[in-house]
Amino acid sequence: MTQLVARHEAEHYVINGEKAAWISNGSIATHALCSVTIEPSKRMSARGLAVVPLNAAGVSRSEPLNKLGQRALNQGGISFEQVRIPSSLMLRGGGYEPDLDWIFSFLNSATAAVLTGLTRAAFEEALTYSKQRVQGGKAISQHQLVQRHLFDMFTKVEACRALSRATLLYERASVGVPSLEHSIAAKTFCAQAALEVANEAMQVFGGYGISTGQLSEKLFRDARVALVEHGIKDVLSLVGARRILQR
Ligand SMILES: Cc1cc2nc3c(=O)[nH]c(=O)nc-3n(C[C@H](O)[C@H](O)[C@H](O)COP(=O)(O)OP(=O)(O)OC[C@H]3O[C@@H](n4cnc5c(N)ncnc54)[C@H](O)[C@@H]3O)c2cc1C
Numbered sequence: 001m002t003q004l005v006a007r008h009e010a011e012h013y014v015i016n017g018e019k020a021a022w023i024s025n026g027s028i029a030t031h032a033l034c035s036v037t038i039e040p041s042k043r044m045s046a047r048g049l050a051v052v053p054l055n056a057a058g059v060s061r062s063e064p065l066n067k068l069g070q071r072a073l074n075q076g077g078i079s080f081e082q083v084r085i086p087s088s089l090m091l092r093g094g095g096y097e098p099d100l101d102w103i104f105s106f107l108n109s110a111t112a113a114v115l116t117g118l119t120r121a122a123f124e125e126a127l128t129y130s131k132q133r134v135q136g137g138k139a140i141s142q143h144q145l146v147q148r149h150l151f152d153m154f155t156k157v158e159a160c161r162a163l164s165r166a167t168l169l170y171e172r173a174s175v176g177v178p179s180l181e182h183s184i185a186a187k188t189f190c191a192q193a194a195l196e197v198a199n200e201a202m203q204v205f206g207g208y209g210i211s212t213g214q215l216s217e218k219l220f221r222d223a224r225v226a227l228v229e230h231g232i233k234d235v236l237s238l239v240g241a242r243r244i245l246q247r
Contacts, residue, residue, distance in 0.1 A: 003017045003018055003019055003020070004017035004018075004019065004034055004035070004036040004080060005017055005036065006036040006037070006048060006050060006090065008087070009084075011087050012085065012087060013036075013048075013050060013084070013085050013089075013090050014082055014084050015034070015050060015052065015058075015080045015083040015084075015085065016080055016081060016082060016083070017036075018079045018080070019034070019077060019078045019079075019080075020077060021062055021075070021076065021077035022065070022075050022077075023076060023078060024073060024074070024075060025073075025074050025075075025076075026061060026062070026064075026074065026077055026078050027062065027064045027074055027076030028064075028074050028076075030054055030055070031051060031052065031053055032051075032052045032054055033049055033051055033052075034049070034050045034051075034080075035048075035049060035100075036048050036090075048091065049090070049099070050085060050089060050090050050091070051085070051089040051090075051091065052080070052083060052085055052089070053085075056084070056085065057082075057083070057084075058080060058081040058082045058084075059078065059079070059080060059083055060078070060081070061076055061079075062076045062077040062078075062079075063076065064076045067225060068224060068225060069218070069220075069222040069223070069224055069225035069226075070221075070222050070225045070226075070229070071221075102178045104180055104183070104184075104239075105171065105178035105179060105180045105183045106171065107183075107230050108167075108183035108184050108187035108230060108236075109164070109167045109168050109171050109182075109183040109186060111191075111226070111229065111230055112160070112164035112167060112186035112189075112190040113168065115160065115164075115190035115191055115193075115194045115223070116160040116161055116164045116190055118198070118219055118223055118226075119157050119190065119193055119194045119198075119223075120157050120160075120161075121219060122194070122197045122200075122201040122220075122223075123153040123154060123156075123157045123197055123201065125201055125205075125215055125219075126150065126153060126200070126204040126205065127141075127150055127153075129204060129205055130146055133206075140204070149200050149203065149204060150204070152200065153197045153200050153201065156193040156196060156197050157193075157197065159189070159193065163186045163189055164186045164190055166182070166186075167182045167183050167185070167186040171183070180239070180240070180243055181240045181244050184237070184239060184240040187230065187231075187236070188233045188236055188237065188240075190226075191226040191227050191233070192233070194219075194223035194226055195220075195223040195224060195227060197223075198216070198222075198223040199220060201216050201220075202216045202217070202220055
């Protein structure tokens, strides 16, 4: 059952409950698309999607969360107490498992693409720095061990690129059936690769890498948050495994 319950009353729905503190843009959004339970006795099979204007009476919001990384992405909780919306704003009244698949699939595919960008940025920053920083009489890029790190990073960037792009192509090609398993594979792989490459980039930056206020620090913090964002790998993998076993 979802945390929000919507009761049908004549031409309205009345919504009560609370959403987790982690809603992206929760403290700043003007409208929310809320998954609600319409008939609690039917649990997950009687859900709906409600469009709720967040200036409606009975809506309250928490302060934004103070996260380690992705700090520019607002996260906050929203509570609903006797919030009335017209029936026309309830998108569906029945089960909507396929809609959820589309949402999760798009979310994971898009996140994989963003994380590919993060991975690439970490690699390119390290590559540029390695050509400028001189140690032992030459640019550190001329030391073979640094070259090996750079090549590992390059490999991971290209693997992220290939997987995240392939997933988006599967999304476009699939009519009616989103490729949830591919999108989860891409998101979990790219999140792990992003953290590894951001970590390696910090190492190439040496003392600068572990200093606060550097780009490499931000990329590392952002990548770390991605391991939790939109689901933790262990849990997402179970969903992906279920899908491949159904084939
Ligand atoms: C940047 C960011 C944006 C987010 N945006 C949103 C958003 O817009 N909307 C929203 O609703 N949420 C959002 N979240 C929340 C996010 O989806 C959750 O934090 C994430 O799914 C993990 O859930 P949890 O925090 O409840 O951890 P828990 O589920 O409590 O997990 C804690 C630990 O237990 C393990 N665990 C849990 N269940 C199992 C299991 N069945 N088997 C094995 N191990 C298990 C996990 O792997 C983890 O290590 C966001 C999070 C972040 C970081």
